[in-house]
Amino acid sequence: MRDEAPDQRVQDIGEQGLLKRLQAFCPADIVGDDAAVLDVPVGRSLIVTTDVLVDRVHFSDRTTSPEDVGWRAAAANLSDLAAMGAMPLGITVGLGVPGDLAVNWVERLYQGLTDCLRQYGTVIVGGDVVRSPIITIAITAFGEADPNRIIRRSTARSGDAIVVTGIHGASRAGLELLLHPEQGQSLNPGDRTLLIQAHQRPKPRLDVLPVLWRLWDKEDAQNSKFKIQNSKFKIPLITGMDSSDGLADAVIQLCRASGIGARIERNQIPIPPMLIEWVTPEQAMNWALYGGEDFELVLCLPPEVAQILVDQLGDRAAMIGTTTLEPEVWLVDSSGSYPNERLTFEQGFQHFG
């Protein structure tokens, strides 16, 4: 289909023509009404999240193919579902495109979206296509979760262990290589590809959820300890969010929402090992804390439970610190090489405008 008319523009086939082409990426039984029909399993809560991506603000042809834009957009939304403890039911895609955009660009975007969704067993269930002077992609993702096991931001308590999945800083490092291909000459080609892939094809951590759930299901000694720890709540609580806006931001947000603080151990933060060959330790730490878009999970759990989780996830997770009553977030170095540093939103946020 793609090679039939490679120069075809959106304005050549019109909004309806484009919609028809894009329906090929949706399940046939879902297309063709004013709205999509989904079933939420009995007894499960519906989880809803939405993201808007704008050309030249959130992505760029320089670093991202249309397929990668699609993958990243899907992954970001699925990551928000994972951060709530929800498995995906589907997404809708609202698309604004200039009339002179190549139809092929849009089809490649949808290819990337569906490639990512397929990995996680879900689909595009609906959408809208409109004319816009700038490419705009608005995704809403739906998931379903056990109402008693929803992961929230506000339920951490002082003394919780802070667990992160995966590594941090890889996405930002990959972006650097895409923006400045002359950099990172000391990296071997395999490591280079891994970093770039981390930026272009991030993986939402839906795989962590079944491991978390097993902690509750298992009637073993550790689990009853956990239940006792949480006995002042009716149900055990999991606290967490994803690190899409950076690891520092996630820790600060969790602490603020829960009314507590944290001490993060600098040496415990998992940083991609190949960065050591390429940039200074300070630069690597900066990317890990503030780079963002690693789409890992940051969780607060009673220390015993955190230990079991880390044991079960193996090198896919690490304990990086502890929550504190004092409502400040500190980056500390037990080896004494660096002074303690207070983490604040100001360092972490890209300001608007």
Add this chain to the structure above:
Amino acid sequence: MRDEAPDQRVQDIGEQGLLKRLQAFCPADIVGDDAAVLDVPVGRSLIVTTDVLVDRVHFSDRTTSPEDVGWRAAAANLSDLAAMGAMPLGITVGLGVPGDLAVNWVERLYQGLTDCLRQYGTVIVGGDVVRSPIITIAITAFGEADPNRIIRRSTARSGDAIVVTGIHGASRAGLELLLHPEQGQSLNPGDRTLLIQAHQRPKPRLDVLPVLWRLWDKEDAQNSKFKIQNSKFKIPLITGMDSSDGLADAVIQLCRASGIGARIERNQIPIPPMLIEWVTPEQAMNWALYGGEDFELVLCLPPEVAQILVDQLGDRAAMIGTTTLEPEVWLVDSSGSYPNERLTFEQGFQHFG
């Protein structure tokens, strides 16, 4: 709050600052996590629809205040839910805004959104705010419906009566008055206001759904007739969609999806009576058929059931024609003043680009 800093721009308070201001328009218990949590009643299907609106493509400061942009955006999505037979559970709002946009503009947009939602007992449950060179509003609406009473486009059969709610052409006429205030001098001020309101504050026809459901619930003679009519299906079916893209478009879409045709009686189409004092009958009919944005329901039902529905809705509905085996849509005039006219998509659609 609005008068405190009337000149404040989005870039002055940043994305996070704006988000915080907008959270005042959402229920407090829903704000602050990666995603919103909703409950779908047991045994009900989740209905999802999405729309994207772009400044200067779908709305304009010339004809529409920010409150009206919000109202219309909410109404369009609730209308899609009504067209599926679904009652609303909530909406998400994905917003792209230039940094130099007045914060007050965004607050007024959200005021219009929530004013409309409140009328229909629903709320904003989540959203995203990003920087964009052009104001873009992406709304996803969620509703819940009885899985056996979902209104679809593809289930009409030849011999069905075609019922429309409300009047058609009023929204397009109101737009004309906004674009050319010097027009319509013959209209009295009350009628003028009614037409402009039809454009600025359209009403999704969620009120029709309980009337439709009662047709199924009542165990009276007409109802059993209806059940017999539909006996080749396991459950009674309602066919329909909304007329957001025009009445002609709706009839053509329903016929195409159901593999049938229709004959529409020109004199039965309910047109706002005040148009007769203002424009030619041909102009009024053109606006009624192709103007769009009236957000009424177009339904195909067995004639006996259609008659009961029209009787119950009173002047809020009319029977305008019949579906036919022959897969073409004709506008006919039984009084003989106009020749039969075949309706096609080409007349109805705004082309893209």
